[in-house]
Amino acid sequence: MKIILLLSLFYLSVNGLPFSDEPGKTWVVLCAGWRGYQGGGYSIQANVYHAYQVIHAQGIPDEHIIVMHYDDLAYHKSNPTPGIVVQKVNGTDVYKGVPKDYTGDEVTPKNFLGVLKGDPELVKKGKRVVNSGPNDNVFVYFIDHGATDIVSFPRGYLYGEELVAALKDMHQNKRFAKLVFYLEACESGSMFKLLPTDINVYAITSSNATELSWECDWDESRKVYLGGYFAFSWLDDCEHRDLQKESLQEQFNHMKKQLDIPGPDPQKEPHQQHPMQFGDLSITKLPASQFLGFKKVNEKINTEPMVMKKQQAQIETTNEIEYTQELQNLMQFREYVDNVLYEYVNNEPAPFNGTKWVVLCAGSTTWDNYRHQADVYHAYQVVKSHGIPEKNIIVFHYDDIAHNKVNPTPSIVVNTLGGPDVYQGVPKDYTGIDVNPENFVGVLMGDKTLKENNKKVLESGPNDHVYIYFVDHGDEDVIEFPTDYLYGEELNVALKYMHQNKMFAKLVFNMETCHSGSMFDKLLRNDLNIYVTTSAKPDELSSATYYDTLRKTYLGDCYSVALIENSETQDLDKETLQAQFEYISKNVNTSTPQQYGDVSIAKLPVSQFIGNKPKDYIPSKPVYINDGDMEVVNPRDIPVLLAQKNIASTNHINEKQRYVEMLETILKGRKYLDNVLYEYVNSIQHLMPNIATNAILHTKQELNNRHCYRQLVDTFHQNCFNLNQNTYAFGKLYILKNICENLIDSHVTNMAVNKLVQYCTQNVNHDNFDKIV
Numbered sequence: 001m002k003i004i005l006l007l008s009l010f011y012l013s014v015n016g017l018p019f020s021d022e023p024g025k026t027w028v029v030l031c032a033g034w035r036g037y038q039g040g041g042y043s044i045q046a047n048v049y050h051a052y053q054v055i056h057a058q059g060i061p062d063e064h065i066i067v068m069h070y071d072d073l074a075y076h077k078s079n080p081t082p083g084i085v086v087q088k089v090n091g092t093d094v095y096k097g098v099p100k101d102y103t104g105d106e107v108t109p110k111n112f113l114g115v116l117k118g119d120p121e122l123v124k125k126g127k128r129v130v131n132s133g134p135n136d137n138v139f140v141y142f143i144d145h146g147a148t149d150i151v152s153f154p155r156g157y158l159y160g161e162e163l164v165a166a167l168k169d170m171h172q173n174k175r176f177a178k179l180v181f182y183l184e185a186c187e188s189g190s191m192f193k194l195l196p197t198d199i200n201v202y203a204i205t206s207s208n209a210t211e212l213s214w215e216c217d218w219d220e221s222r223k224v225y226l227g228g229y230f231a232f233s234w235l236d237d238c239e240h241r242d243l244q245k246e247s248l249q250e251q252f253n254h255m256k257k258q259l260d261i262p263g264p265d266p267q268k269e270p271h272q273q274h275p276m277q278f279g280d281l282s283i284t285k286l287p288a289s290q291f292l293g294f295k296k297v298n299e300k301i302n303t304e305p306m307v308m309k310k311q312q313a314q315i316e317t318t319n320e321i322e323y324t325q326e327l328q329n330l331m332q333f334r335e336y337v338d339n340v341l342y343e344y345v346n347n348e349p350a351p352f353n354g355t356k357w358v359v360l361c362a363g364s365t366t367w368d369n370y371r372h373q374a375d376v377y378h379a380y381q382v383v384k385s386h387g388i389p390e391k392n393i394i395v396f397h398y399d400d401i402a403h404n405k406v407n408p409t410p411s412i413v414v415n416t417l418g419g420p421d422v423y424q425g426v427p428k429d430y431t432g433i434d435v436n437p438e439n440f441v442g443v444l445m446g447d448k449t450l451k452e453n454n455k456k457v458l459e460s461g462p463n464d465h466v467y468i469y470f471v472d473h474g475d476e477d478v479i480e481f482p483t484d485y486l487y488g489e490e491l492n493v494a495l496k497y498m499h500q501n502k503m504f505a506k507l508v509f510n511m512e513t514c515h516s517g518s519m520f521d522k523l524l525r526n527d528l529n530i531y532v533t534t535s536a537k538p539d540e541l542s543s544a545t546y547y548d549t550l551r552k553t554y555l556g557d558c559y560s561v562a563l564i565e566n567s568e569t570q571d572l573d574k575e576t577l578q579a580q581f582e583y584i585s586k587n588v589n590t591s592t593p594q595q596y597g598d599v600s601i602a603k604l605p606v607s608q609f610i611g612n613k614p615k616d617y618i619p620s621k622p623v624y625i626n627d628g629d630m631e632v633v634n635p636r637d638i639p640v641l642l643a644q645k646n647i648a649s650t651n652h653i654n655e656k657q658r659y660v661e662m663l664e665t666i667l668k669g670r671k672y673l674d675n676v677l678y679e680y681v682n683s684i685q686h687l688m689p690n691i692a693t694n695a696i697l698h699t700k701q702e703l704n705n706r707h708c709y710r711q712l713v714d715t716f717h718q719n720c721f722n723l724n725q726n727t728y729a730f731g732k733l734y735i736l737k738n739i740c741e742n743l744i745d746s747h748v749t750n751m752a753v754n755k756l757v758q759y760c761t762q763n764v765n766h767d768n769f770d771k772i773v
Contacts, residue, residue: 024135024177026291028055028065031112033144035070035154036448037078039501042085042224043215044143045069047184047231049094050087051141054238056097058293066115066128068102070154080221087227087235089219101128109158113166116140118175134174139182139291143231145500146185147493148209148523149193157490159707160191165746171199178202178283180248180291184230186212186500192278202283204252206230206259207273210525212500214273230275233258243294249284252277352608354463354505358383361396361440363472365482367404368639368773370413370553371544373397375471375512375560377422378415382567383467386611390427394443394456398482399431408550415556415564417546429456437486441494444468446503462502467510467609471560473635474513475733476538476703478713483724485717487710488519499528506531506601508577508609512559514541514635514731518703520596531601533581535559536591539700543590543632552646558632562587572612578602590632636731639666639773669772670728673721677735680759684752688742700734701741708740708749715753720760726772 032048034041048069055065073085074095085095102111106127114122116138118129132138145152149160170176181203183191188205195203206213206228215225216232233255241251255275277284288294360383362376376397383393402411402423413423430439434455442450443457450457460466473480477488498504509532511519518538524530535542535557546555562584566575570583581602585593595602606612633641643663650656681693688696703709713723713736721729743749 024137025064025132026060026293027130027132027136027138027176028060028292029068029112029115029130029138029140030055030065031068031107031140031142031144032070033068033107033112033142033151033153033158035072035107037073037076038224038448039445039497040145040215040225041070042073042222043087043227044145045071045073046085046087046094046226047143047228047235048141049085049098050227050231050235052098053094054235055139055292058238058243058289058295060293062099065099066101066130067099068107068112068115069098069100070107071100071103078223086219087217087231089217089226091226105155107154109153109156109162112142112153112158113162116166117169117173130175132175135177136175137291138170138176138179140179141182141184143184143228145493145497146187146191146213147489147496148187148190150489150493151183151185151188151191152493157493161194161707161746163191164194164196167195167201168199171201176200178280178286178290180204180283182230182234184213184228186496188213189276189278192276195279197280199280200283201279202248202281203278204255205276205278208276211273229259229273230255238288238292241288243289243292244287246288247285248288248291251288252284352465352604354465355460356388356392356609356611357458357460357464357466357504358388358393358610359396359443359458359466359468360393361435361468361470361472362398363396363435363440363470363479363481365398365400365435367401367406367553368642369473370401370551371415371546371556371560372471373399373401374413374415374422374555375557375564376469377413377426378556378564379469379560380426381422382564383610384425386567386572386607386613388611391456393427394429394458395427396430396435396440396443397426397428398435399428406552414548414551415546416561417548417555419555433483436481437484437490440481440486441490444494445497445501458498458503460503463505464503465609466498466504466507468507469510471512471557473727473730474515474519475730476515476518476737477706477709478733479511479513479516479519480724480727480730485723487706488523489706491519492523495524495530496528499530505529506604506608508532508601510563511535512542512557512563515539516542517594517596521594524597526598528597529601530597531577531599532596533577533584534594534596535588537594538703540591541634541636543588544635544638545632547631547633547645549649552649553642554633554638557635558588558590559584559593567606567610568613570606572607572610573605575606576603577606577609580606636728639728665769666773669726669769672768673726673729673732673772676720676760676764677732679763680756681735681739683759684739684755687748687752688739691738691742696738696742697735699738701738703737703741705740705743708743708746709737711749711753712736712740712756715756716760719757720764721772726769728772 030048030051032045034044048067052065052067073079074083084093087094115129118131122129130138151158177200179201181201183203184206186207187209188207190209192203192205195201214229216229217226219226234251237251237254252275259273259275360376360379362373364372376395380393380395384390401407402413411423412421415422439450446457446459458466478485507530509530512535514536515538516534516536520532520534521538524532543558544554545558545561548555566580566583581593581595640663643659643666646659647656678697681696685693713733716736717723723730739752743752
């Protein structure tokens with residue numbers, strides 16, 4: 001009899017029938033990683049509020065629920081029902097009673113991971129963390145914007161590798177029996193590609209690694225979308241199913257069925273997304289109640305999911321769904337054939353009837369970098385004269401050139417030798433310290449907080465064209481601003497956000513920096529209606545030109561000069577973006593301009609983005625920058641070249657001596673920084689046994705390990721040499737890249753990072769030089 005009983009129990013366990021008793025406690029973490037009323041901010045926080053109400057109602061005690069939300073919706077001035085947040089049209093308030101465990105600027109990647117890992121430092125500050133043990137279950141729901149291997153927060157970003165590392169840490173420290181993670185973000189499937197299958201973690205994502213996740217339920221009174229398709233599906237399931245009987249696999253199947261249904265017009269708005277499963281799939285046999293709680297279900301409740309209700313107006317039966325899908329596929333194929341024939345017959349692009357928007361940004365400061373702001377001023381004069389209204393032009397410039405004490409022509413800035421003033425009339429939308437990455441990205445994304453502070457932002461819509469021009473210093477995967485810097489992934493997250501939120505029909509981005517190609521290479525998809533040209537390949541420098549003996553500085557940059565001269569001298573109704581790119585490539589022979597993104601946009605005329613001169617305009621003769629007598633220089637050498645030119649141009653003994661001392665200081669500073677890097681690389685040579693120190697210092701490898709690279713760059717900036725003050729260091733970031741490409745794993749990376757902090761703290765004397773350029 002005992003043998004029969006044991007065999008019966010073994011059979012039940014193998015076949016996944018759950019035990020009635022739930023071991024341990026259940027902990028829940030809910031995190032909305034965005035802020036703001038629009039731009040997804042409402043739906044993201046509303047989803048978390050609804051999740052809290054559902055889980056709280058299903059018996060999970062408040063002391064085991066931790067909620068992170070910016071908390072700027074309920075009493076936002078745009079909210080027509082102050083104090084009330086809904087997640088469904090005409091739905092009930094989901095805000096009342098929501099805990100405020102982490103709000104405002106406390107909603108950060110660091111705090112989120114700290115909550116999961118039970119960070120004692122947070123506990124010391126009186127903050128709540130997951131205090132789970134080896135017999136407890138943990139459920140995590142995170143929702144926000146995302147891109148490949150990254151999700152965003154109001155301040156900062158979280159990478160998939162960092163998230164998985166935290167989950168591994170929790171497992172290693174026995175902080176759960178089982179953990180279930182629901183993640184809702186665009187391209188969310190990419191966040192768990194490194195998740196092991198043997199750490200008792202099961203994850204569901206709202207989409208695969210390349211798909212968008214969609215908002216839904218437009219509320220006319222609030223002028224926002226109230227929720228997300230993924231959140232609607234799993235929360236609806238929780239409210240209408242018996243979670244003691246329903247397994248996690250059945251809940252996933254329910255979500256998958258709901259999200260696989262196409263939207264009303266799949267061609268124009270393909271709402272399909274494909275939820276994915278990762279990690280330990282054996283956990284899916286467990287009842288959902290072990291992670292989400294439960295309450296008894298009224299059998300009279302209509303269990304038809306909300307998303308299905310929305311579709312029933314168009315499709316009433318399963319068979320009709322299948323037949324309708326077949327019909328849609330057939331019609332899509334016919335439309336594809338029609339489009340091919342149309343493009344073949346009609347080579348002329350359709351007239352553009354939307355609005356044009358322009359963002360111009362010079363990311364540098366100081367007289368030595370005169371050319372960057374001059375480029376942007378000239379670009380402004382061009383687009384303004386081409387008919388772009390000033391209200392649709394947003395300009396970033398530090399504004400320390402025109403009235404600089406060394407300017408021999410106060411209030412006048414030129415961009416070409418003997419050229420006209422390009423400064424007069426330039427807007428001061430963002431100047432001084434307002435020229436920073438946060439504001440630049442905020443302008444692109446139409447940040448409501450900036451607008452509330454009377455700052456201009458893009459307010460473009462789905463029928464508009466957007467043109468962006470950026471010029472400054474750069475290195476691989478990073479561009480500089482006066483007081484900070486911006487990574488390629490951060491920029492591309494903003495561009496994807498713009499696409500997802502229908503802020504343009506087409507977008508064109510021209511970038512002039514050293515290594516500018518690296519900001520888009522392997523990062524920018526070709527299906528976002530974005531076309532980019534850069535001044536250089538990922539491993540190339542850009543060049544400066546037009547040395548002015550009067551102003552003792554360089555007036556322009558090669559790529560920018562060619563770009564602007566083409567825009568001034570050609571009929572832009574006839575000149576295509578492709579023809580313009582070929583013109584630039586022909587006239588820039590010190591670097592290799594590149595194209596990225598949707599290159600089909602290059603067939604369009606330039607005028608669709610920056611307007612065109614009046615028909616009676618007579619273009620002036622262009623000054624080709626590849627003429628043999630035109631000086632072209634490496635921007636990394638400009639501080640040295642300017643000092644040398646100043647020495648050669650004066651016969652005044654004291655003035656010459658001052659320039660000689662200036663040159664000596666520059667060279668000593670560079671040598672000092674080079675020595676610091678040499679000694680640091682030597683100190684971690686044992687972490688890279690397969691490559692010599694000289695190879696790290698003097699070769700340039702391809703960038704693949706972006707996460708490590710960012711760690712080292714940030715650490716170097718914060719602990720060794722401020723990259724904004726010591727611009728020579730910007731040109732040495734390739735050494736940090738080389739280090740990362742030769743470290744075998746994240747553990748060794750952490751050792752290299754810690755050693756960099758230790759070495760710089762003990763050896764770098766910031767009093768030796770004001771700045772190293």
